[in-house]
Amino acid sequence: MDILVTGATGNVGRAVLTALAGQGHRLFAGVRDPAHADLAEGVTPVHVDLAEGTGPQQAFDAIFLMRPPQIADPAPFRRFLEAQRRATRIVFLSVQGAERRGYLPHAKIEAVIRDMGxxxxxxRPAYFMENLLTTLAPELKRAGRVYLPAGRLALDWVSARDIAQVIAAALTGATDRASVTVASGRRLGFTEALAAVNRAAGTGFRYQPASLPGYLRHARARGMGWGMIGVMLLLHFLPRFSRPETASGEAEAVLGRPLETIEDWAGRNAGALRALAGADARA
Incomplete structure (x- = not known):
């Protein structure tokens, strides 16, 4: 199969390429600058700019499509997909609950893919464990804490590796499901999640709940743009006022095993977590 992976240099994209490696497929990595892409051997870089809706003018058997966080408009995705055969299998990284929340950008992109045939x-994954190493990492490194207006919000934590292996199964036809929710059914608040991480990785992170005004002041003082602030509130504040999503066991059925626990994930990523904890934390 000829498979295109967009977002190929990010956490999920790289993990998808790893999951597909060695299976005999021709792998193409969609990147904005193919000449300077840092990719594994055997992966061909091709130019993709989802903000502009542009991509290679060649046919693929399957495409992994993910939404850059700064893009909410579905129109560029329609432009990007227009050149592809409708038999091409599109595997889109959406979000848990998108099928019931039509206002989400992910839901609008799902609708485009369906409408185009x-x-x-x-x-549809739940909450990424990798957020501790990406969006939440600056505050962990600076102050050894997670500072969010999440209150006692409990989240279903899942790993990018499990998500990527579900995506690989969907791309290659190992599953023919039209959707797969990646959720374990285990829900942890930030206090409990960080305690598990600390036990497994030997770190000393803590959770400090923020008020909404306090978080907004903090985020702006740290240079966060309003678009990213909106994403953070969508993930960590608005869910406090909605019914928790339920896990269906779909991902386990696809993978044939339980999903990774946050303890196992933290043990696997102990080096990166300790590097954050080793910073000179200042409250």
């Missing part, structure tokens, strides 16, 4: 699978 593509064979598809919408992979």
């Amino acid at each position: 593509f064979a598809h699978c919408f992979v």
Whole structure:
């Protein structure tokens, strides 16, 4: 199969390429600058700019499509997909609950893919464990804490590796589901999640709940743009006022095993977590 992976230099994209490696497929990595892409051997870089809706003018058997966080408009995705055969299988990284929340950008992109008539699978993960190493990492490094207006919000934590392996199964036809929710059914608040991480990785992180005004002041003082602030509130504040999503066991059925626990994830990523904890924390 000829498979295109967009977002190929990010956490999920790289993990998808790893999951597909060695299976005999021709792998193409969609990047904005193919000449300077840092990719594994055997992966061909091709130019993709989802903000502009541009990509390679060649046919693929399957495409992994993910939404850059700064893009909410579905129109560029329609432009990007227009050149592809409708038999091409589109596997889109969506979000848990998108099927019930039509206002989400992910839901609008799902609608575009359906309306264009593509064979598809919408992979809908719960909360990424990797957020501790990406969006939440600056505050962990600076002050050894997670500072969010999440209150006692409990989240279903899942790993990018598990998500990527579900995506690989959908791309290659190992599952023909039109959607897969990646959720374990285990829900942890930030206090409990960080305690598990600390036990497994030997770190000393803490959770400090923020008020909404306090978080907004903090985020702006740290140079966060309003678009990213909106994403953070969508993930960590608004869910406090909605019914928790339920796990269906779909991902376990696809993978044939339980999903990774946050303890196992933290043990696997102990080096990166300790590097954050080793910073000169200042409250």
